[in-house]
Amino acid sequence: MAKYGKKYREVKTKVPEGIVELTEAVKFVKEHPIAKFDETAEIAFRLGVDPKKTEQTVRGTVALPHGTGKKVKILVFAAGAAADAAKTAGADYVGNEDLIEKVKGGWTDFDIAIATPEAMKEVRKLGKVLGPRGLMPNPKTGTVTDDTATAVAQSKAGKVEFRMDRHGNASVPFGKLSFAVEKLVENANSIISGIKGAKPAGFKGVYIKTCTVSSTMGVGLRVNVKD
Numbered sequence: 001m002a003k004y005g006k007k008y009r010e011v012k013t014k015v016p017e018g019i020v021e022l023t024e025a026v027k028f029v030k031e032h033p034i035a036k037f038d039e040t041a042e043i044a045f046r047l048g049v050d051p052k053k054t055e056q057t058v059r060g061t062v063a064l065p066h067g068t069g070k071k072v073k074i075l076v077f078a079a080g081a082a083a084d085a086a087k088t089a090g091a092d093y094v095g096n097e098d099l100i101e102k103v104k105g106g107w108t109d110f111d112i113a114i115a116t117p118e119a120m121k122e123v124r125k126l127g128k129v130l131g132p133r134g135l136m137p138n139p140k141t142g143t144v145t146d147d148t149a150t151a152v153a154q155s156k157a158g159k160v161e162f163r164m165d166r167h168g169n170a171s172v173p174f175g176k177l178s179f180a181v182e183k184l185v186e187n188a189n190s191i192i193s194g195i196k197g198a199k200p201a202g203f204k205g206v207y208i209k210t211c212t213v214s215s216t217m218g219v220g221l222r223v224n225v226k227d
Contacts, residue, residue: 022189026185034218043172044212044220045171046208058163061162062159063190065158066186069178070173073112076151078095079118082148092110097122100125104125112155114148192211211224
């Protein structure tokens with residue numbers, strides 16, 4: 001069982017009972033930080049889908065209106081004009097065979113990987129390195145594209161990816177606690193809409209079982225996400 005510090009236990013005694021509205025949850029998390037650093041606000045979902053069924057996979061991206069507040073490192077696997085466009089757009093690392101070999105050696109000092117369809121022929125071989133870390137480029141999330149400039153710009157602006165894990169859970173950052181309440185709420189609502197929009201076709205039953213808002217080190221509050 002995890003052991004929590006004194007401050008965490010103190011805050012936990014103040015958590016409202018039951019399910020609260022999103023704005024109330026965000027205000028509480030902002031007013032009760034646990035760490036001394038600017039914590040990340042996170043929203044987590046427990047989904048009712050069966051993660052063992054590929055047709056019920058939930059995955060996608062959301063453009064946060066106010067960004068995440070985090071500086072992301074972007075790697076682009078590309079050559080020629082696509083590589084030049086990625087560099088101009090602000091990608092941190094751009095290359096092809098050289099970067100593929102570097103990643104093969106276990107290097108993953110980046111947050112997002114983008115690749116052109118041509119480069120993916122070799123990038124697919126990096127599955128054992130990129131897959132477990134959630135870094136493998138995917139057409140569904142817009143990270144496999146010839147338009148590398150747009151992909152880089154969107155990622156820098158605050159596009160976040162959501163994907164459920166093998167237990168049917170999905171957790172997504174939606175800003176920093178230093179953000180204004182209104183900005184955090186707008187970001188969180190964008191993610192909630194994205195999750196709802198990714199509901200598998202034909203799924204029957206309760207799709208979003210629970211939704212919880214918390215900070216990096218903080219206490220979680222159950223949030224009402226019903227229409």
